[in-house]
Amino acid sequence: xxxxxxxxxxxxxxxxxxxxxxxxxxxxxxxxxxxxxxxxxxxxxxxxxxxxxxxxxxxxxxxxxxxxxxxxxxxxxxxxxxxxxxxxxxxxxxxxxxxxxxxxxxxxxxxxxxx
Amino acid sequence: xxxxxxxxxxxxxxxxxxxxxxxxxxxxxxxxxxxxxxxxxxxxxxxxxxxxxxxxxxxxxxxxxxxxxxxxxxxxxxxxxxxxxxxxxxxxxxxxxxxxxxxxxxxxxxxxxx
Numbered sequence: 001x002x003x004x005x006x007x008x009x010x011x012x013x014x015x016x017x018x019x020x021x022x023x024x025x026x027x028x029x030x031x032x033x034x035x036x037x038x039x040x041x042x043x044x045x046x047x048x049x050x051x052x053x054x055x056x057x058x059x060x061x062x063x064x065x066x067x068x069x070x071x072x073x074x075x076x077x078x079x080x081x082x083x084x085x086x087x088x089x090x091x092x093x094x095x096x097x098x099x100x101x102x103x104x105x106x107x108x109x110x111x112x113x114x115x
Numbered sequence: 116x117x118x119x120x121x122x123x124x125x126x127x128x129x130x131x132x133x134x135x136x137x138x139x140x141x142x143x144x145x146x147x148x149x150x151x152x153x154x155x156x157x158x159x160x161x162x163x164x165x166x167x168x169x170x171x172x173x174x175x176x177x178x179x180x181x182x183x184x185x186x187x188x189x190x191x192x193x194x195x196x197x198x199x200x201x202x203x204x205x206x207x208x209x210x211x212x213x214x215x216x217x218x219x220x221x222x223x224x225x226x227x228x229x
């Protein structure tokens with residue numbers, strides 16, 4: 001069974017631009033969560049999608065948004081990029097969502113560098 | 116506000132000995148705790164978890180202990196092997212907030228010396 005895949009793996013953008021990252025979950029998984037990893041803040045939860053609906057949201061500005069498609073693939077978008085957005089963006093998929101924890105499987109991440 | 120803290124950024128242990136990684140949390144609503152292992156250029160890999168109704172969970176060489184009164188959990192690896200060298204993250208969640216939202220610690224880099 002294929003794991004979580006994320007594209008692209010590396011990305012370089014300049015301030016003010018926008019970026020879209022893609023995540024394909026493990027087949028059969030319906031929940032996709034996004035995390036940002038930076039050296040200073042560690043891993044921080046961005047948002048979670050289940051059945052094309054955002055179920056949870058972290059404390060990030062509105063420049064960070066996401067969506068999920070009917071095949072459970074998810075995209076996240078960051079508009080008006082800032083230098084501080086440079087980070088590793090991780091996607092995790094799990095079978096279900098809601099109040100019962102389902103083990104999350106992480107992808108390798110997309111390394112975003114903002115110049 | 117760092118709700119989950121790993122105060123040791125790094126730890127070095129000799130092969131064959133016990134590795135003990137520590138984690139503290141402040142939110143008493145957390146009811147499920149996890150440990151993840153991360154190698155460079157890879158995403159975190161789930162290692163072991165524990166529910167707040169338990170105080171210990173064991174899986175092979177890995178044991179997680181939970182002390183709710185102290186809001187402290189620890190991961191024991193016995194015996195430590197070179198392949199255990201990685202960054203270890205503890206994470207916590209609580210069902211009322213939606214269990215898929217994990218709050219992570221900063222990570223501890225474990226190095227196993229031959």
